[in-house]
Amino acid sequence: xxxxxxxxxxxxxxxxxxxxxxxxxxxxxxxxxxxxxxxxxxxxxxxxxxxxxxxxxxxxxxxxxxxxxxxxxxxxxxxxxxxxxxxxxxxxxxxxxxxxxxxxxxxxxxxxxxxxxxxxxxxxxxxxxxxxxxxxxxxxxxxxxxxxxxxxxxxxxxxxxxxxxxxxxxxxxxxxxxxxxxxxxxxxxxxxxxxxxxxxxxxxxxxxxxxxxxxxxxxxxxxxxxxxxxxxxxxxxxxxxxxxxxxxxxxxxxxxxxxxxxxxxxxxxxxxxxxxxxxxxxxxxxxxxxxxxxxxxxxxxxxxxxxxxxxxxxxxxxxxxxxxxxxxxxxxxxxxxxxxxxxxxxxxxxxxxxxxxxxxxxxxxxxxxxxxxxxxxxxxxxxxxxxxxxxxxxxxxxxxxxxxxxxxxxxxxxxxxxxxxxxxxxx
Numbered sequence: 001x002x003x004x005x006x007x008x009x010x011x012x013x014x015x016x017x018x019x020x021x022x023x024x025x026x027x028x029x030x031x032x033x034x035x036x037x038x039x040x041x042x043x044x045x046x047x048x049x050x051x052x053x054x055x056x057x058x059x060x061x062x063x064x065x066x067x068x069x070x071x072x073x074x075x076x077x078x079x080x081x082x083x084x085x086x087x088x089x090x091x092x093x094x095x096x097x098x099x100x101x102x103x104x105x106x107x108x109x110x111x112x113x114x115x116x117x118x119x120x121x122x123x124x125x126x127x128x129x130x131x132x133x134x135x136x137x138x139x140x141x142x143x144x145x146x147x148x149x150x151x152x153x154x155x156x157x158x159x160x161x162x163x164x165x166x167x168x169x170x171x172x173x174x175x176x177x178x179x180x181x182x183x184x185x186x187x188x189x190x191x192x193x194x195x196x197x198x199x200x201x202x203x204x205x206x207x208x209x210x211x212x213x214x215x216x217x218x219x220x221x222x223x224x225x226x227x228x229x230x231x232x233x234x235x236x237x238x239x240x241x242x243x244x245x246x247x248x249x250x251x252x253x254x255x256x257x258x259x260x261x262x263x264x265x266x267x268x269x270x271x272x273x274x275x276x277x278x279x280x281x282x283x284x285x286x287x288x289x290x291x292x293x294x295x296x297x298x299x300x301x302x303x304x305x306x307x308x309x310x311x312x313x314x315x316x317x318x319x320x321x322x323x324x325x326x327x328x329x330x331x332x333x334x335x336x337x338x339x340x341x342x343x344x345x346x347x348x349x350x351x352x353x354x355x356x357x358x359x360x361x362x363x364x365x366x367x368x369x370x371x372x373x374x375x376x377x378x379x380x381x382x383x384x385x386x387x388x389x390x391x392x393x394x395x396x397x398x399x400x401x402x403x404x405x406x407x408x409x410x411x412x413x414x415x416x417x418x419x420x421x422x423x424x425x426x427x
Contacts, residue, residue, distance in 0.1 A: 083159040120175035141172035173364035196243030228256035229397035245336040300399035342383040348390035
């Protein structure tokens with residue numbers, strides 16, 4: 001026999017031997033896997049545990065039989081992430097200063113907020129995954145709103161998927177707006193507000209109004225309408241605040257290109273003030289002029305019988321005194337915006353949410369601002385420094401002064417100017 005033929009015959013024998021050994025080994029593994037599945041079925045019948053059903057031979061069965069992996073229940077949709085930081089550190093170890101620094105409120109206020117939102121946020125566990133607790137869901141949202149951290153960074157902190165962070169933020173924001181907005185952002189006791197502004201130097205005042213621009217990413221539709229006078233995309237938040245800097249009325253959603261006066265005229269607040277239904281019928285007499293309860297605005301707003309604004313143009317000492325009194329009281333709204341953005345710093349960076357979701361998140365932040373203020377939560381000095389640093393990238397646009405004024409409004413402003421002069425001893 002030729003040497004080549006002999007070699008070919010030997011190779012055939014060797015290959016056949018390998019095949020026989022492989023088939024034998026495979027059959028052995030199948031038998032062991034079958035016994036393991038049978039043992040699992042026996043355990044199921046004895047204990048009633050819900051085991052995953054299996055049909056046919058699977059690679060996982062063979063790996064278990066060979067001892068390469070440990071048998072474990074099937075997991076759907078989720079990946080292995082660590083929640084030890086939230087469960088064992090934040091909830092059990094953190095002190096009040098750490099809660100305040102990271103969630104903008106103490107633990108007691110946080111738990112109270114969770115109780116208030118629980119009816120809208122509580123979820124049932126499913127066979128696919130265990131539901132996030134209300135506390136963890138709220139904590140994720142507060143962390144994201146309070147910091148400019150990325151979704152991935154927040155997800156890694158809490159041991160959840162990146163998409164879960166975005167979902168949690170919107171779920172919590174919707175719950176806050178649906179359950180708390182009408183209860184927390186409200187006028188309250190009007191007389192207390194009037195007395196508060198009177199102590200600051202302006203009589204019969206029910207609030208101070210202003211608008212602020214929240215930076216956003218350019219929307220897909222009508223993007224040019226959102227470019228403000230500073231050249232970046234923004235959405236306008238209009239707010240009325242009381243003497244303590246708490247929001248009593250908010251109106252959000254108009255594009256950044258729109259002037260503050262136009263936003264105001266299209267708000268429900270304007271209509272109610274015009275009708276006389278926002279404040280109680282509380283009028284006083286200044287000199288010989290009857291004056292209703294007023295709000296205070298900057299030169300961008302129209303002068304109305306119920307809206308006082310500063311004098312513009314050439315100013316004498318009389319007008320400067322009036323402007324000083326008005327500006328001193330109107331500063332509360334600017335301070336409120338500063339504290340709002342200092343606590344919830346996500347409002348200082350361009351939001352990547354849709355045009356329909358951004359107003360919900362802004363309104364939720366206003367509710368959280370009022371909640372923190374009413375609970376006496378400390379506003380840390382470092383927050384203002386960080387907020388100013390972030391705000392430098394998106395300066396607030398200047399607004400054109402509106403010179404329209406009703407004759408009645410002019411008379412009221414002149415009477416107030418004369419009153420302030422008498423109080424100063426000039427008349």
